[in-house]
């Protein structure tokens with residue numbers, strides 16, 4: 001323990017090997033679906049709409065009174081996630097608005113009191129497990145509805161003025177809210193079978209672990225679901241290695257494998273289709289399918305996982321723009337997922353060719369070259385001589401011939417370096433949005 005970080009409690013002691021084993025499925029699977037769904041899906045202009053527009057609780061209530069997702073079909077959600085190549089899913093059980101998607105006995109602010117009238121989580125976990133996906137929950141530490149949630153400078157609905165804020169917090173008891181969270185997390189981790197991942201959200205200054213009583217909250221989580229994987233947002237200082245399982249860079253692409261104290265650590269970037277987590281009808285900055293496929297490849301090339309978000313509509317379905325992107329990613333994954341599942345960053349000894357991203361499967365000993373632009377006729381692999389024995393285009397398994405000390409075609413002669421290998425490629429770009437060349441290594 002240091003002045004900043006609490007000592008490792010006995011219940012949190014775990015060897016690196018045990019942690020690696022516990023996270024093996026997650027590290028292998030690489031690609032998950034995030035789902036943000038709640039009352040904010042009705043205004044359909046961002047999951048922070050209540051705060052962004054300072055909507056008074058009495059005005060926000062109309063969304064509660066009209067929540068009735070008659071098209072909700074988690075089997076369809078699960079089919080689309082599986083077809084996209086996703087292997088796990090994380091659903092918001094409660095977002096900052098405080099509305100619960102299950103029949104919690106600790107609040108009336110829940111789906112069973114809306115016109116829909118039924119628990120949403122049971123059918124959700126059943127449907128995704130039936131498609132073979134692992135299931136996780138997102139649970140918001142911030143709660144704009146709970147009467148004992150104490151607002152501070154970083155957690156809205158924070159009145160800006162300090163005096164105003166103190167007045168608004170009068171009578172609020174954070175200890176009661178801490179108890180509320182433990183009770184609800186107990187419901188989430190005992191009523192819905194094995195839960196594989198837990199995404200708490202969020203702390204903002206690396207000190208709130210006392211404010212949330214995070215040590216006892218995490219102790220409870222580990223007791224109820226010993227194999228669960230927990231993110232890094234309980235407010236522990238980053239050095240508190242027992243306080244989190246993986247880092248969560250969000251809505252940006254890290255330049256390299258995420259590190260803590262200079263060491264590579266497990267990481268999962270969570271990303272959106274459009275910039276908004278919740279369904280945002282008029283949002284226009286949707287990423288193209290190609291951008292999303294490249295995002296997945298680049299994430300794995302840096303040793304990370306991608307948790308890609310869908311915001312279902314108030315009716316309970318994935319809108320066309322989301323489904324179209326999931327379909328496009330599934331088409332790419334159908335032929336190229338071998339370069340994603342079980343893969344990670346390539347060893348430094350494999351130099352990255354220009355305009356390419358590399359992934360590597362340490363188990364099968366195969367290297368994957370993702371060509372961001374299809375090279376014209378040849379691709380020189382500097383220093384690869386003697387490192388691989390066969391090359392093929394992944395999507396159709398067609399052989400790629402290669403040679404060393406090669407003279408390229410045409411009237412000029414050009415030889416590759418003595419340790420280089422030249423791949424001889426078809427002029428026609430393969431059909432995959434991002435074609436992949438698979439090298440079977442020596």
Ligand code: FHN
Nearest residue numbers: 036047048201202250270277
């Ligand atoms: O404020 C939330 C936001 O609405 C969304 O849930 C993201 C997802 O990681 N987390 C917080 C912002 O970091």
